[in-house]
Amino acid sequence: MTTPADCVELLRAMVRFDTVTPSASGRPEAEGELGAWLADFARRWGFHTRALPVAGAAPNILITCECGHDAPWLLLDSHLDTVGVEGMTIDPFGAELRDGRVWGRGAADTKGTGAAMLWALHESAAAGALAWNTALLLTVGEEHLQPGAQSFAARDLPTLGLRPWGVVVGEPTGMRVVAAANGYVRARVVTHGVAAHSSTPERGRNAIVDMARVISRLQSEHVGRRPAPHPLTGAGSCSINLITGGTQINVVPEQCEVRLDQRITPDQTPEQALAEMDQVLQRLREEDPTLRVSVAAAETAAPLPHDQNTAVAEWASATLRGAGQDGSIVGAPYTTNANRFAQFGLRCVVIGPGDIAQAHTAEESIGVEELHAGVRGYRALLETRDRS
Ligand SMILES: [Zn+2]
Structure with missing residues (x-):
């Protein structure tokens, strides 16, 4: 060498x-x-x-x-x-x-x-x-x-x-x-339904249909709501970027998952951002107590x-x-x-x-x-x- x-x-x-x-x-x-x-x-x-x-x-x-x-x-x-x-x-x-x-x-x-x-x-x-x-x-x-x-x-x-x-x-x-x-939170939001044969969907609960409501509310009440820009790093950002759900064409899906990538400013913490997402979900849970939806951090950087x-x-x-x-x-x-x-x-x-x-x-x-x-x-x- x-x-x-x-x-x-x-x-x-x-x-x-x-x-x-x-x-x-x-x-x-x-x-x-x-x-x-x-x-x-x-x-x-x-x-x-x-x-x-x-x-x-x-x-x-x-x-x-x-x-x-x-x-x-x-x-x-x-x-x-x-x-x-x-x-x-x-x-x-x-x-x-x-x-x-x-x-x-x-x-x-x-x-x-x-x-x-x-x-x-x-x-x-x-x-x-x-x-x-x-x-x-x-x-x-x-x-x-x-x-x-x-x-x-x-x-x-x-x-x-x-x-x-x-x-x-x-x-x-x-x-x-x-x-x-800026830091980030990559959040995993999951809806939990009940699987059933698609010939009798009334026996199940469709996690994808539940997720459609969740996405709509997250988009209107969380994704678009940005705190004040930080003087050095600017505003944060948030978007819903991945979705998975269902297992087969003839089975009512038991689970659906989306992932959000939220960039947070130095004025925020990953924990705060997650708590804000959960508040949006909590309002949905209160409107429909049978809805089962959870949010957790997949990856974070302060x-x-x-x-x-x-x-x-x-x-x-x-x-x-x-x-x-x-x-x-x-x-x-x-x-x-x-x-x-x-x-x-x-x-x-x-x-x-x-x-x-x-x-x-x-x-x-x-x-x-x-x-x-x-x-x-x-x-x-x-x-x-x-x-x-
Ligand atoms: Zn590098």
């Missing part, structure tokens, strides 16, 4: 690894090879590395560099997995360098940020310029339920003996500082709340601006590992080179200049301690 000559070559090498996230690729250890490869040359650069096990998945990789006993810790995070490659019109793993850009799955989301973070750490450490004890976490499974971030925050952080002053999560933000982000992250956001913004980067403080409608870390009380911002509009696209790419700007921005963060 030769060590890449620069950050662009590092990114191209990373893109050549197929790390399509386990839930989409069916490979539980999809990120394992890339993680081991990055750990290997992080050690050659003199960093300490650990493979931190994640249940049923490849390990997270933690790379650390201590600059002094009493220095606070700064944690950087970047995920190793990518979304799937269906429908891509370029070679997903070709890592072609053309027109001043690196092309391939993950080039923007988010191997570009991982390469820039690792390169910045290498340069800052080599220059003896680190202002923080620095940890770089390379996480698995971010594209589906974030088990890597969850496992690190819940299991590893309490025992590692490092409590970060702040966390910088790498996603393509154009080097703006995302300090607040929002990234702005007030928790203010100090880190202001430090990052001032530091990036001082280094000639954008640095404006903004919100994001999408969720990242930061949402998970924030649930454990960590103060997080999301910062990285590249454009989120490139993420998950058929021709994903990142500009070489953007990547270099990312290295400069991350270096500034690694070399500038908070003054407050």
Whole structure:
């Protein structure tokens, strides 16, 4: 293995690894090879590395560099997995360098940020310029339920003996500082009927017919009702996106299920959103006490709340601006590992080179200049301690 000559070559090498996230690729250890490869040359650069096990998945990789006993810790995070490659019109793993850009799955989301973070750490450490004890976490499974971030925050952080002053999560933000982000609730609403032969439907209760009423009420009384927009992340959203019900053409259906995807702002919690859905259902139950309908969360992600992250956001913004980067403080409608870390009380911002509009696209790419700007921005963060 030769060590890449620069950050662009590092990114191209990373893109050549197929790390399509386990839930989409069916490979539980999809990120394992890339993680081991990055750990290997992080050690050659003199960093300490650990493979931190994640249940049923490849390990997270933690790379650390201590600059002094009493220095606070700064944690950087970047995920190793990518979304799937269906429908891509370029070679997903070709890592072609053309027109001043690196092309391939993950080039923007988010191997570009991982390469820039690792390169910045290498340069800052080599220059003896680190202002923080620095940890770089390379996480698995971010594209589906974030088990890597969850496992690190819940299991590893309490025992590692490092409590970060702040966390910088790498996603393509154009080097703006995302300090607040929406979360989501994916809710499962089920109507329960009674199966019967379709020649005698009166002996059953049709769960699909019940669901038609439920959908109509959810649509008019919940889906369309949005709370006030959040100043950074905008309004939430909600839609009914999946439906299943019935087993055979000649059987009155016993069960019908719909799934709603509700994006919630930092002013809301997943629990509140679920309770509001249940209030709509409760009114229906009161109108028809024989109706059996339930709602439960299938998946949730808490929002990234702005007030928790203010100090880190202001430090990052001032530091990036001082280094000639954008640095404006903004919100994001999408969720990242930061949402998970924030649930454990960590103060997080999301910062990285590249454009989120490139993420998950058929021709994903990142500009070489953007990547270099990312290295400069991350270096500034690694070399500038908070003054407050
Ligand atoms: Zn990402």
